[in-house]
Amino acid sequence: MKLYSTNNKNLRVSFKDAVFNSMPQDKGLYMPVEIPQLDDEFIEHIDRYSLPEIAYTIASALLKDEIPDADLKALISEAINFEAPAVKLADKTFVLELFHGPSLAFKDFGARFMSRVMAYFLKDGEQLLDVLVATSGDTGGAVALGFLGVPNTRVTILYPEGKVSPIQELQLTTNGQNIRAIEVKGTFDDCQALVKQAFADDELNAKFRLTSANSINISRLIPQTFYYFNTYAQLKKQGLTDVVFSVPSGNFGNIGAGLLAYKLGLPIKQFIAATNVNDTVPRFLETGVYETKASTQTYSNAMDVGAPSNWVRIMDLFDGDVDAIKKVVTAYRFTDDETLEAIKEIDQKLNYVACPHTAIAYLAVEKYRSENPADESAAVFLSTAHACKFPDIFPEDIAAKIEIPEQVTALESKPKQADQLGIDFEGFKNYLLKG
Numbered sequence: 001m002k003l004y005s006t007n008n009k010n011l012r013v014s015f016k017d018a019v020f021n022s023m024p025q026d027k028g029l030y031m032p033v034e035i036p037q038l039d040d041e042f043i044e045h046i047d048r049y050s051l052p053e054i055a056y057t058i059a060s061a062l063l064k065d066e067i068p069d070a071d072l073k074a075l076i077s078e079a080i081n082f083e084a085p086a087v088k089l090a091d092k093t094f095v096l097e098l099f100h101g102p103s104l105a106f107k108d109f110g111a112r113f114m115s116r117v118m119a120y121f122l123k124d125g126e127q128l129l130d131v132l133v134a135t136s137g138d139t140g141g142a143v144a145l146g147f148l149g150v151p152n153t154r155v156t157i158l159y160p161e162g163k164v165s166p167i168q169e170l171q172l173t174t175n176g177q178n179i180r181a182i183e184v185k186g187t188f189d190d191c192q193a194l195v196k197q198a199f200a201d202d203e204l205n206a207k208f209r210l211t212s213a214n215s216i217n218i219s220r221l222i223p224q225t226f227y228y229f230n231t232y233a234q235l236k237k238q239g240l241t242d243v244v245f246s247v248p249s250g251n252f253g254n255i256g257a258g259l260l261a262y263k264l265g266l267p268i269k270q271f272i273a274a275t276n277v278n279d280t281v282p283r284f285l286e287t288g289v290y291e292t293k294a295s296t297q298t299y300s301n302a303m304d305v306g307a308p309s310n311w312v313r314i315m316d317l318f319d320g321d322v323d324a325i326k327k328v329v330t331a332y333r334f335t336d337d338e339t340l341e342a343i344k345e346i347d348q349k350l351n352y353v354a355c356p357h358t359a360i361a362y363l364a365v366e367k368y369r370s371e372n373p374a375d376e377s378a379a380v381f382l383s384t385a386h387a388c389k390f391p392d393i394f395p396e397d398i399a400a401k402i403e404i405p406e407q408v409t410a411l412e413s414k415p416k417q418a419d420q421l422g423i424d425f426e427g428f429k430n431y432l433l434k435g
Contacts, residue, residue: 099383133158244377274334
């Protein structure tokens with residue numbers, strides 16, 4: 001697998017180099033030179049395969065020259081060891097539960113796969129690998145648990161002060177060992193900017209072996225394609241092959257993975273990008289003007305991104321053809337008030353407790369159907385995090401229905417371990433240089 005930069009299509013690097021270097025020096029993002037088409041026979045009979053088998057088929061098509069088959073199968077077996085059920089809530093309406101991994105969020109798919117890939121490529125005696133990650137909520141917890149105890153790695157997680165939920169903060173700050181957390185007095189975009197500046201800094205790159213665990217890392221994107229194929233397989237078993245996915249979207253890595261799956265040959269009819277008021281992409285698709293803005297804090301905090309990094313990948317997948325994107329991607333935005341009403345509606349109509357991100361994806365399905373009454377496709381809205389992560393958002397009667405997993409209860413007895421920094425890069429750079 002060879003990759004190029006979205007800013008330089010003549011560049012060629014190996015998958016290993018892209019994983020460890022994370023972002024090209026030209027500040028683009030890595031993309032595969034070739035996107036293979038999966039066999040029609042595989043798609044036709046995909047309902048016969050398990051999630052690990054589907055994951056292996058996709059990964060081997062992309063990485064066949066990078067990791068031997070036996071090693072790749074073992075890696076996937078260890079990383080993807082939990083289910084992602086598409087739960088039927090109504091006729092042709094499904095919720096895809098992506099929170100059954102250890103950190104209770106969809107990002108376990110990417111973080112666990114990435115950490116195993118990095119551990120596989122790391123050799124004894126090599127320089128310590130410094131993993132930098134900015135999080136708006138769930139990425140940090142998934143990365144922390146994915147890398148906890150992995151030899152020869154050190155993870156530094158930046159998160160915005162006061163803008164993650166209490167449980168998300170516990171997942172970031174109670175690990176110790178090779179995981180350290182920084183509470184930044186700013187927004188997620190500030191955290192992300194600090195990480196990107198670090199990758200572009202010559203002095204830091206000369207001293208450290210830096211890589212990212214954010215969705216800018218290509219090894220995060222690949223495993224997220226697995227659950228799109230697996231969901232299609234689950235619906236195909238029920239005779240449903242016309243499928244629409246509604247994806248809660250912040251940094252646009254999740255829907256980017258869905259569109260990569262589409263390019264690999266997954267026959268999905270439509271993708272819906274569901275955002276909160278941080279609506280850079282919906283505005284772009286409406287106006288043709290791509291204008292980032294400072295992020296606004298909302299109840300769906302993992303989507304509070306004003307400058308979504310992965311949008312450049314989506315543009316690249318479609319060769320910059322916005323009209324081609326619009327044929328496959330519809331985008332909607334929703335407010336906090338609408339989110340709260342949706343949580344109540346999902347509880348009352350569907351007897352299901354949805355986190356705020358999931359509620360926004362549900363709203364997008366409802367809006368899409370109202371605008372496309374002739375489309376009788378099955379609709380799948382993605383549930384990206386367990387509802388227990390957002391206890392203060394739910395009305396008391398709904399909150400009482402939430403079952404608290406054991407791993408969350410265990411966190412509450414652990415002390416918080418976090419450093420505090422401002423948004424200036426020199427402060428962050430000095431922090432890193434001190435080790």
